[in-house]
Amino acid sequence: MNRVVGSVLVAVGAFLIVLAPLVRFQVAPSLIAAKADQYGISKLQAANAQYFSIPDGRVVTANLDITVTTRGDVKNASGDRVVWDEFTAINDVTNNKAGINFSERRSAFDKRSGVGMTCCGVNVDKTPVRLEGQIYKFPFDTEKKTYKVFNSAVSKALDAKFVGEDKVNGLDVYKFEQVVPETKTQTLTAPAVMFGMGTSGDVQLDRFYAGTNTYWIEPTTGAPVRQQQVRNEVLKSQDGVERSKALVADIKMTDDTVKGLVDDATSGKSQIGLIKTTIPLIVLLVGVILLVVGGLLVFRKRA
Numbered sequence: 001m002n003r004v005v006g007s008v009l010v011a012v013g014a015f016l017i018v019l020a021p022l023v024r025f026q027v028a029p030s031l032i033a034a035k036a037d038q039y040g041i042s043k044l045q046a047a048n049a050q051y052f053s054i055p056d057g058r059v060v061t062a063n064l065d066i067t068v069t070t071r072g073d074v075k076n077a078s079g080d081r082v083v084w085d086e087f088t089a090i091n092d093v094t095n096n097k098a099g100i101n102f103s104e105r106r107s108a109f110d111k112r113s114g115v116g117m118t119c120c121g122v123n124v125d126k127t128p129v130r131l132e133g134q135i136y137k138f139p140f141d142t143e144k145k146t147y148k149v150f151n152s153a154v155s156k157a158l159d160a161k162f163v164g165e166d167k168v169n170g171l172d173v174y175k176f177e178q179v180v181p182e183t184k185t186q187t188l189t190a191p192a193v194m195f196g197m198g199t200s201g202d203v204q205l206d207r208f209y210a211g212t213n214t215y216w217i218e219p220t221t222g223a224p225v226r227q228q229q230v231r232n233e234v235l236k237s238q239d240g241v242e243r244s245k246a247l248v249a250d251i252k253m254t255d256d257t258v259k260g261l262v263d264d265a266t267s268g269k270s271q272i273g274l275i276k277t278t279i280p281l282i283v284l285l286v287g288v289i290l291l292v293v294g295g296l297l298v299f300r301k302r303a
Helices: 002-031 255-302
Strands: 039-053 058-072 081-092 097-110 147-151 156-168 171-191 202-218 223-237 242-253
Touching (some): 039 255, 147 171, 171 223, 171 255, 202 255
Antiparallel strands (some): 039 058, 039 242
């Protein structure tokens, strides 16, 4: 009887020893991924921002409230691909003006690496784009190096350089900085008198964007836990002369949004540690114990 039990224990132990690395290197990566059914709301603020108010016909200084809603398109998620739709609304809190600007984008990306995919009708404000670089998140096990990150304001991926380690609400993070050179993003037609360029008729103005984006990333999950955008958008006439500010703002996530992101990243980090380390080690340890006990039973019976 002992020999039978020992043989069974040896077989189970050997199976668990083989299973442990499979859990670590094959099962874990399949479970650790961005969600297809994502739904989230992020709040941001910009104090003393300047923006051109079309109804007022001038630049207004105000505190801005920004709401970003992200929703996963489950129907278009397939394999390693997830598709998220994002809608951004900006409100002028100081002057009680709701909806001074709206924008939207549709993104597809690899659910593990976070790298963009050009498919599924991806766009920025209904204009088709070619997605490259990181979208929403950095890779799992983010490294201290430069990554390409897609910037929706200029519709292309630009370098985000690793600039150091930091802490956000006590959580260890990596800090990345992306500098966006002045880039033309739009050409529009407006009344000449509104910009001091005549008393009648319309003129064409080019909108230019420049700025710096800073990302604080929890490296195990690749999840952003804080983001800051320093934007300098201006309107220039066709001769290259700046005629007005379009949007000048230092945009930061609210404390509540940061706390929620930190909590999610902390939970995700713990789950990844459980799946990648704790469970495989337990499976391996139990396998070794069963193998040893089973071997002793078989050996003693034969002796």
